[in-house]
Structures are given as C-alpha cells and as structure tokens.
Amino acid sequence: MSxxxxxxxxxxxxxxxxxxxxxxxxxxxxxxxxxxxxxIRTPIFESTDLFNRGVxxxxxxxxxxxxxxxxxxxxxxxxxxxxxxxxxxxxxENSMINFGSPMKLFYNGPMFRYEKPQAGRLRQFYQIGAExxxxxxxxxxxxxxxxxxxxxxxxxxxxxxxxxxxxGKKESREEYKNILKNYYSDKFDDLCEDCKxxxxxxxxxxxxxxxxxxxxxxAPSILESLNHEDKMHFDSVKKHLETMDVPFIVDDKIVRxxxxxxxxxxxxxxxxxxAQSTLAAGGRYDNLVSEIGGNSxxxxxxxxxxxxxxxxxxxxNIIIDDCEDIDxxxxxxxxxxxxxxxxxxxxxxxxxxxxxxxxxxxxxxxxMKHANKLNASFAVIIGEDEIDKNIVTFKDMESxxxxxxxxxxxxxxxxxxxxxx
Numbered sequence: 001m002s003x004x005x006x007x008x009x010x011x012x013x014x015x016x017x018x019x020x021x022x023x024x025x026x027x028x029x030x031x032x033x034x035x036x037x038x039x040i041r042t043p044i045f046e047s048t049d050l051f052n053r054g055v056x057x058x059x060x061x062x063x064x065x066x067x068x069x070x071x072x073x074x075x076x077x078x079x080x081x082x083x084x085x086x087x088x089x090x091x092x093e094n095s096m097i098n099f100g101s102p103m104k105l106f107y108n109g110p111m112f113r114y115e116k117p118q119a120g121r122l123r124q125f126y127q128i129g130a131e132x133x134x135x136x137x138x139x140x141x142x143x144x145x146x147x148x149x150x151x152x153x154x155x156x157x158x159x160x161x162x163x164x165x166x167x168g169k170k171e172s173r174e175e176y177k178n179i180l181k182n183y184y185s186d187k188f189d190d191l192c193e194d195c196k197x198x199x200x201x202x203x204x205x206x207x208x209x210x211x212x213x214x215x216x217x218x219a220p221s222i223l224e225s226l227n228h229e230d231k232m233h234f235d236s237v238k239k240h241l242e243t244m245d246v247p248f249i250v251d252d253k254i255v256r257x258x259x260x261x262x263x264x265x266x267x268x269x270x271x272x273x274x275a276q277s278t279l280a281a282g283g284r285y286d287n288l289v290s291e292i293g294g295n296s297x298x299x300x301x302x303x304x305x306x307x308x309x310x311x312x313x314x315x316x317n318i319i320i321d322d323c324e325d326i327d328x329x330x331x332x333x334x335x336x337x338x339x340x341x342x343x344x345x346x347x348x349x350x351x352x353x354x355x356x357x358x359x360x361x362x363x364x365x366x367x368m369k370h371a372n373k374l375n376a377s378f379a380v381i382i383g384e385d386e387i388d389k390n391i392v393t394f395k396d397m398e399s400x401x402x403x404x405x406x407x408x409x410x411x412x413x414x415x416x417x418x419x420x421x
Contacts, residue, residue, distance in 0.1 A: 009115070009123025019320045020310045024155065025108060028128050028304075031151040035143070037104040037130055042086040044110060048076040050085050053292060055260070065113040079112035083129045084260075084285070084301050085292070091133055092294035101134025120276030120308045129282075129303035136286060136298035138233050141264040142240030144300055148268060148280050149246050155309070156318045159271045160279060163251040164241075166234035167204065168226045169262050169286070176225035177203050183219055191215075204255040210275075221252040230263060237264055260288040264300065270308070272315040279312055280304035327354040327418060329371035329379045329397075333364050337382040344380060344392070347411055353418070371397060377421065378414060 006012060013021060029039075048068050055062055067079040080086050087105055090096070096103050108128045115121055130147075132140055145162065152160060167173055180203050184191070188199060192211040199206065207216045226234065241248055254265050265283035273279075282302025289297035313320070328348055332341035345357040356374060358367050364383075371379050381393035392410050395402040396417070405413055 007123070009117040011122060011124075017310065019324065020313055021306060023320045024306055024309050024313075025128070027154050028108070028151055029106075031147060031154055032106040032130060034150075035104070035147045037106045040087060040090060040105045040107050041109070042080070042083070042090050042107065044112075045077050045079050046086055046089065048078040050089055050292065051078050051081060055082060055085055065115055067112045067114060081111055081113045083107050083109070083111065083127055083303055084131060084288070087129075087131050087301075088288055088292050088294070088299070091131075091297075092289065092292060097134070097295065097297065102140065103133040104130070105133075106130040118276070120273060120305070120311055122307060126306040127303045128306060129301060131299060131301035133289065133297055133299045136284075138236035138264075139240050141237045141284060141300055142244060142246075144282070144302060145241060145248070145266055146244045146246050148302060148304070152268065152279070155313065157270070157279075157312055157316060159316055160312070161269050161271070162246065162248040163254050163267045163269055164238070164248045165222070165250065165252055165254040165265050166226060166230055166237075166263050167222055167255055167261060167265055167283075168230040172222075172226045172230045173204075173262075176220075176222045179220050179225060180204070180206065184215065187212075187215055207253045207255050216253060219253075222255075223250075223252050233263055260285040260291070262286045266302075268304075270312045270315070273308060273311055276308060276311075279308050325354070326356045326371075326374045326376040327378065328356070328414060329367070329374060329376035330355065330357040331364065331367040331371065331379050331381045332358055333383040334387075336384060336387050340382050340387055344382065348414070351411060351415065353411075353414060378417065380410065380414075 032039075048066070051066060052062055066081050069077055071077050087107060091103065091105070106129065109126065110124050111127050112124055114123060117123060130144070132144060145164075149162065168176070181199070184199060184203070184206060188196065190212075191199065191206075192209065195206050195209050195212055198209075206212065207219060209216060223234075238248070238250075248266075251267075254267055255261075261283040263284045263286070266281065267278050268280040269277050270279050271277070280302055281304075282300070284298070284300040286298040287296075289295065289299060330341045330345055332338050341357055345355050348355040356371075356376065358370075362370065368379065376397055379395040379397055381395065386392055386404075390407045391404045392407055393402060394405045394410055394413065
C-alpha cells in the first residue's frame with residue numbers, strides 16, 4: 001500500500017469515469033464551435049488582486065476559499081477559483097477587442113477552492129465555460145442559454161430546469177438592496193453568522209443562504225425594483241427564449257454568488273443531484289471588463305462543472321460508448337511470430353485501428369485472458385503454423401467465432417467488421 005495519498009478534496013479520474021469526461025468535453029466543444037466560439041487557455045494561477053477585484057472581496061470565494069500563496073518573488077499568487085476573471089484579463093491584455101465584436105471564447109480546465117469536500121464539490125474541480133464580449137443586446141443572453149440547453153440535449157440529459165432572473169443594473173440593484181436591508185433589519189439577530197456579515201457587505205447573498213431559507217423565501221422580489229430599461233431587457237430575453245423553444249422558470253431568488261453580475265442571471269438545476277444540483281450557471285457582467293482595467297465592454301458568460309455533469313449522466317442512466325476499448329488484440333506464440341506481430345500491429349495502427357500487442361512474456365492462454373479483460377473486439381492469433389501457411393487466425397471475441405484468413409486480406413476483414421459493429 002502506498003504511503004502517499006491524494007490530497008483531500010481531489011480525485012483520480014480513470015477507468016469507467018474517463019469515458020464520461022471524454023464524452024462531455026467532446027460534446028461541449030462540438031456545440032461551442034457550432035455557435036461560433038473559439039477556445040482560450042489561461043494560466044491556472046494569477047495575481048491575487050485579479051480575483052479580489054474581479055470576483056469581489058465580499059464573496060465567500062475571496063474571503064474563505066482561495067488558495068493564495070507568496071511566490072519566490074514576493075508576489076501574492078492565487079490558483080484560479082473560477083474562469084471568468086482570467087478570461088477577462090486575457091481579453092484586455094491581448095487587445096482582443098481589435099479582433100471585432102462580439103468576441104466568443106470558451107475554456108476548459110481545473111479550478112481550486114478550499115471548500116468542505118462532498119459529492120459534486122471538490123477542492124480541485126473542473127469547469128467548462130464560455131464568455132461573450134462586446135454586446136449588451138438581449139438576444140446574446142438568450143443565445144448563450146439556448147446553447148447550454150442544446151449541449152445538455154446533445155449529452156442526453158432531460159431531468160433539469162432552467163431558472164432565470166434579472167438583478168438589474170446598478171440603479172435597480174441599489175434600490176433593491178435598501179429594500180432588503182429594511183426587510184432583514186428586524187431579523188438580523190436570528191440570522192446565521194455568515195449572513196450577518198453578508199448583511200453589511202453583500203446583502204443579495206442572503207437570498208442564497210441554505211440556513212435562513214424561510215426569510216429568503218418571503219423576501220421582496222427584486223423584479224419589482226427593476227427600472228424600465230432593466231424590465232425591457234429581461235422581457236426581451238424571455239421572448240427570445242420562447243422563440244427558441246427553450247423552456248424556463250422565472251426565479252426571483254437567483255442572484256448568483258459573485259459580485260460582477262448585472263441584469264440576466266440563470267441556473268440549470270438538475271432534479272436528481274440533491275444539494276449540489278446546479279449543473280451550469282452564469283449571467284451578464286457589463287462592468288467587469290472596465291473594473292479590471294479595460295475599456296467599458298458588455299459581456300455575458302457561464303460555467304458548468306464536469307464532475308456534476310458526470311453525476312447527472314449517471315443519475316439518468318445514460319450509457320456512454322467506451323472510446324478506449326481495444327479493437328484488436330494481437331496474440332503471438334514463438335520468436336518468429338513475435339516479429340510478425342510487430343509488423344501486423346504497425347499495419348493495423350496505420351489504418352487507425354486501436355491495437356494492443358502482447359509486450360510481456362505471457363503464454364497463449366494468459367494473452368487470451370488479457371484480451372478479454374481489455375474488452376477487445378477481436379483477436380488476431382499468430383503462431384509458427386500461421387507463419388508457415390501465410391495466414392492469421394481471426395477470432396470474434398464476442399461471438400467466439402474463429403476463422404483462418406489469408407495474411408494479405410485480414411486487415412480489410414477487420415475494417416469491414418469494425419464498420420458493421
């Protein structure tokens with residue numbers, strides 16, 4: 001037994017789970033490209049100040065959850081806790097505004113937050129996300145939500161709902177914050193300790209609290225505080241979603257946990273995941289680019305957790321084909337057969353056939369057992385007798401059928417068999 005163990009809140013991803021991850025990543029990339037997005041890859045660590053300013057000093061992420069350290073140059077560095085701030089920094093620093101607007105970018109990678117580990121919530125977790133820069137038009141909000149919905153349908157998911165809200169721009173939000181303060185003022189002593197802090201520096205987060213849920217449930221609606229501009233924007237988003245046949249539920253208690261959101265916010269909630277039921281979430285953030293140091297640029301984005309998507313796929317019993325299954329296992333016996341097996345493996349791999357060749361000192365029976373363990377579709381058996389007759393023995397591992405085939409023709413046979421699987 002190894003004396004080293006993985007760090008709490010991390011996981012090893014291997015075996016059966018890999019096919020879910022591969023399926024999710026490939027499906028999401030296909031949908032992103034279909035909508036005209038381009039990939040971006042940012043560093044996994046940034047200046048701490050980027051997240052203090054971008055995510056918000058009043059958020060739980062900045063106050064409690066960031067992995068922050070001082071590097072050898074005395075700089076304060078933070079492992080990225082979310083993807084948006086890094087992408088915004090890259091957008092500004094690389095003058096992407098010159099590439100034309102709107103600019104559509106997507107990303108995929110690990111994030112880090114010091115949280116209590118539980119199902120669907122890890123300290124190193126993976127997010128796929130996307131950002132759109134350069135348009136404040138409501139149609140862009142609806143298209144992003146529609147794209148996520150398309151991706152989830154492509155994944156085969158059904159048991160989720162789309163929750164939609166507007167938290168308005170600054171004018172609407174400031175009015176609502178005052179209303180909330182009045183509402184919670186006589187309840188302050190009964191609030192949980194976190195909410196007492198949020199009351200002073202991030203009062204919208206009281207609506208997110210998992211403890212004081214009754215107070216949040218009966219709180220005044222932010223939709224009643226929206227000014228005319230914000231109401232028009234929200235109405236337009238809803239109409240576009242209806243035109244796109246994207247079902248949604250208006251939920252006026254969705255505010256999201258980050259300071260940078262304005263107007264549209266949304267969550268995709270899966271019915272079968274319990275407490276960690278949010279599969280994807282995001283919204284509009286028209287002030288963040290300028291707050292980080294760029295020109296005023298409207299934007300909208302979202303992120304989704306791969307771990308939770310895997311949980312959702314499994315909860316709906318969605319079967320994923322194993323892309324890592326072996327097509328052909330080459331079984332060989334004898335010195336001459338070993339060299340012939342090397343030549344055959346090269347021919348098969350040159351045709352794109354996933355091939356496993358015996359590279360250990362295994363006997364014939366042991367090789368066949370190994371082929372079964374690897375779930376190989378077919379076995380090609382080479383021995384001295386096959387070499388003398390210029391043939392190979394071909395075995396269908398599922399049916400057990402075994403035939404002898406001319407050496408020069410068997411590759412075509414395998415391609416035909418694989419095409420008809």
